[in-house]
Amino acid sequence: xxxxxxxxxxxxxxxxxxxxxxxxxxxxxxxxxxxxxxxxxxxxxxxxxxxxxxxxxxxxxxxxxxxxxxxxxxxxxxxxxxxxxxxxxxxxxxxxxxxxxxxxxxxxxxxxxxxxxxxxxxxxxxxxxxxxxxxxxxxxxxxxxxxxxxxxxxxxxxxxxxxxxxxxxxxxxxxxxxxxxxxxxxxxxxxxxxxxxxxxxxxxxxxxxxxxxxxxxxxxxxxxxxxxxxxxxxxxxxxxxxxxxxxxxxxxxxxxxxxxxxxxxxxxxxxxxxxxxxx
Ligand SMILES: NC(=O)c1ccc[n+]([C@@H]2O[C@H](COP(=O)([O-])OP(=O)(O)OC[C@H]3O[C@@H](n4cnc5c(N)ncnc54)[C@H](OP(=O)(O)O)[C@@H]3O)[C@@H](O)[C@H]2O)c1
Numbered sequence: 001x002x003x004x005x006x007x008x009x010x011x012x013x014x015x016x017x018x019x020x021x022x023x024x025x026x027x028x029x030x031x032x033x034x035x036x037x038x039x040x041x042x043x044x045x046x047x048x049x050x051x052x053x054x055x056x057x058x059x060x061x062x063x064x065x066x067x068x069x070x071x072x073x074x075x076x077x078x079x080x081x082x083x084x085x086x087x088x089x090x091x092x093x094x095x096x097x098x099x100x101x102x103x104x105x106x107x108x109x110x111x112x113x114x115x116x117x118x119x120x121x122x123x124x125x126x127x128x129x130x131x132x133x134x135x136x137x138x139x140x141x142x143x144x145x146x147x148x149x150x151x152x153x154x155x156x157x158x159x160x161x162x163x164x165x166x167x168x169x170x171x172x173x174x175x176x177x178x179x180x181x182x183x184x185x186x187x188x189x190x191x192x193x194x195x196x197x198x199x200x201x202x203x204x205x206x207x208x209x210x211x212x213x214x215x216x217x218x219x220x221x222x223x224x225x226x227x228x229x230x231x232x233x234x235x236x237x238x239x240x241x242x243x244x245x246x247x248x249x250x251x252x253x254x255x256x257x258x259x260x261x262x263x264x265x266x267x268x269x270x271x272x273x274x275x276x277x278x279x
Contacts, residue, residue, distance in 0.1 A: 005022045015082070016043075078126070128170075194212065
């Protein structure tokens, strides 16, 4: 059956790859972007009545409601919602202000909440739907200079797991995607927030810009191939709950999960030692 997709942050990188893959598979896509000019230019070569472009800054709740409304009015239902829009603000924790954290969480967490609040009533009424939340390796592992970005993605994963349990009875599936490094604008110096510190103690390490900017344009992950993998996952009767995209994601996260599992098993006795309240 032809699916109706709604993809946020669709004008570049992974979002654009997902849109193109879904269109290639014969599905219909509502591509949402905060800047209509960028959105139109991303899909300039595509002339299809299976593609609609809508304006959406995900941090604007009213725009999210309007965009979802427009999608349903135009195509009659909503099968797959991909929360993809996001930014990366990178720097040592002590260099990041509270407002840097707020700026990071605005699209990556609150933007997703806005879109889900608008989309879930539609899916619940349909008694069917699939939410795909684009997290990151940083949504399952924390590393230097990633405290704000990881905070946003860990929060997204927690939200996704809890939500999945609440909506499974309504026929709504939730997939968490943890990509490795994909070729996109995320680490473009004009796009990413590289926050430097003047705290001398951190001088021995590379700055956020020195650490992350070299990845820009050299990432091995192909957004279109990720899109094709998501099309396959969306076609499953029981879509995956978790999908690691890229061999680097698998190589990076396996040891993290194994270490966690080992910590749980090795300390079972100490963990149990806190049971029972002595009156
Ligand atoms: N590329 C990677 O290596 C990688 C790895 C793990 C996870 N991810 C995640 O993948 C997702 C897509 O990122 P990408 O790598 O494809 O980077 P990208 O090329 O920079 O795409 C990010 C998209 O999000 C949009 N966006 C940012 N803030 C927004 C807002 N407030 N409202 C609406 N749209 C907004 C951007 O729009 P503008 O063009 O208008 O700025 C852009 O379309 C992000 O959630 C990112 O965290 C990426």
